[in-house]
Amino acid sequence: MARTGGAARSRPTGGRSDAAGVADAVDHATDLDADEVLDDVRTYVVEHLGDRDAVLIVDDTGFLKKGVRSAGVQRQYSGTAGRTENCQIGVFLAYATGRGRTLIDRRLYLPTSWTDDRARCRRAGIGDEITFETKVATAKAMVRRAIADRIPFGWVTADAAYGFSKGWRFELEQADVFHVMATTRHDTVVTRWSIDHPVHDLFPGLPRQKWKRRSCDEGAHGRRIYDWARVEVRPWHREGRRHWVLARRSISRPEEISYYIAYCRADTTLDELIRIAASRWAVEERFQSAKQECGLDDYQVRRYPGRHRHMTLAMAAHACLTVLRARELDTDKAETDPSRSSTSASPRSDA
Numbered sequence: 001m002a003r004t005g006g007a008a009r010s011r012p013t014g015g016r017s018d019a020a021g022v023a024d025a026v027d028h029a030t031d032l033d034a035d036e037v038l039d040d041v042r043t044y045v046v047e048h049l050g051d052r053d054a055v056l057i058v059d060d061t062g063f064l065k066k067g068v069r070s071a072g073v074q075r076q077y078s079g080t081a082g083r084t085e086n087c088q089i090g091v092f093l094a095y096a097t098g099r100g101r102t103l104i105d106r107r108l109y110l111p112t113s114w115t116d117d118r119a120r121c122r123r124a125g126i127g128d129e130i131t132f133e134t135k136v137a138t139a140k141a142m143v144r145r146a147i148a149d150r151i152p153f154g155w156v157t158a159d160a161a162y163g164f165s166k167g168w169r170f171e172l173e174q175a176d177v178f179h180v181m182a183t184t185r186h187d188t189v190v191t192r193w194s195i196d197h198p199v200h201d202l203f204p205g206l207p208r209q210k211w212k213r214r215s216c217d218e219g220a221h222g223r224r225i226y227d228w229a230r231v232e233v234r235p236w237h238r239e240g241r242r243h244w245v246l247a248r249r250s251i252s253r254p255e256e257i258s259y260y261i262a263y264c265r266a267d268t269t270l271d272e273l274i275r276i277a278a279s280r281w282a283v284e285e286r287f288q289s290a291k292q293e294c295g296l297d298d299y300q301v302r303r304y305p306g307r308h309r310h311m312t313l314a315m316a317a318h319a320c321l322t323v324l325r326a327r328e329l330d331t332d333k334a335e336t337d338p339s340r341s342s343t344s345a346s347p348r349s350d351a
Contacts, residue, residue: 034308041316042104042151048323049100050152055276057094058139058158059283060109062087063297071124071304072110080287090311091135093142094283095153099329100322101282103290103315104151105142108307109135125303136165147175157280160184163261173263176238180246180262180276189233189245189261199259202231203247211249212270216278224281227251228274230262242266246273290318 062078064087072088081087093105114121115132122128133141139162146153156172156179163169163181172179185200206229215223227249234243246260260277262268290296294317299310 032309034305034312037309037312037316038105041312041319042149044316044323045095045102045104045319046151049095049097049102049326051097051099052152052154053097054153055096055155055157055279055282056143056146056151056153057096057280057283058091058142058156058162059094059280059287060089060091060135060161061287062089069124070302071126071307072108072114074111074113076111088307089135091138091142092283092287093139093146094286095151096279096282099326101286102319102322103283103286104319105145106308106311106315107138107142108304109133109138121304125305130304136162136168140168140171143172143177147177155179155276155279157181157276159280169261169263176241178262178264178268180260180264180273182258182260182277182280185257185259187259187261189243190235191233192235197233199245199261200257202233202245203229203257206231213251214271214274216274224278225251227254228270230270230273240266242268244273246270246277248277286318290314293321294318 060079062076062080062085064078064081064085065073066086067073070088073086075084075086076089077083078085078087078089089109091107091109092103095102095104110121110126110130110132112132114124114126115130118128121130139158143156156177157163158181160182163183164187166187169179169181183199185198187199188196189199189202191197191202211227211229213225213227215225228246229249230244230246232242233245237243242264244262244264246262248258248260250256260273262273262276264273287296291298294314296311296314296318299307301307301310
């Protein structure tokens with residue numbers, strides 16, 4: 001699947017045969033073009049899982065580290081650990097369809113403590129052309145690339161750290177990209193009552209029958225069941241499109257409410273918006289499986305290029321496993337449903 005330009009040449013390891021020696025070889029490999037391999041991964045995923053209704057999911061994950069030499073490392077909040085730790089943060093783009101979910105893009109977040117110190121960057125293999133970029137800017141770039149590369153998809157979703165960005169939501173809307181973005185209770189929207197209406201103020205007076213109890217995605221402790229409601233906003237919109245604010249309320253603790261802002265076709269149902277919002281949990285599962293099954297977080301490389309190579313190869317392995325599982329599922333369905341043709345599971349093109 002991947003183009004490597006020949007076998008990667010490893011550096012002498014001083015007789016070491018342990019993981020540190022392998023890490024040093026990967027860290028200084030010169031023949032493996034990680035970006036070319038990533039292109040192959042994306043092509044492979046689209047070929048086998050491509051779907052015009054797919055969801056692009058943006059999220060980040062932390063990689064705990066010791067010391068100060070690994071590219072991008074500093075004390076920063078890690079959602080993986082749930083606290084501030086010495087870690088690297090990777091921003092990823094996942095591709096989710098009914099047949100499988102896997103990762104198709106990756107970037108290492110570089111804090112200003114790194115980008116403001118060019119000598120430190122050079123020691124870690126970070127080129128002078130790489131400057132500071134917020135995580136939201138990284139997310140924008142990855143989705144723009146997916147659009148430019150004609151990756152077939154129907155929706156974009158992200159958690160509140162990204163969805164709170166009005167600028168990004170506006171950019172997606174201008175491109176007519178449907179999205180369901182988590183946001184904070186303090187976010188504001190345009191309504192017929194106000195140009196800065198707090199989203200949390202839209203739901204207290206909502207009639208009880210407007211709340212719908214739905215079971216969405218499967219979690220570690222079983223089905224996730226919440227009460228959901230939506231309120232239409234932005235009374236001025238392009239023809240055939242609608243803007244909604246969604247609320248997801250805990251059943252056991254009704255004071256706990258999460259909010260989403262959606263842009264979609266006018267005929268999109270509440271259940272469809274719930275499905276897209278819930279698909280965001282898929283990327284957390286992909287991180288977990290990629291780390292446990294493919295060694296996404298099992299590396300000792302310190303330099304920027306070496307880390308990208310490791311991430312990309314782990315993503316390639318995860319994509320292969322995802323496709324194999326999809327094929328196995330197709331086979332199981334064909335065996336239980338003889339009327340199902342062998343071509344029914346082929347992906348739809350975006351032509």
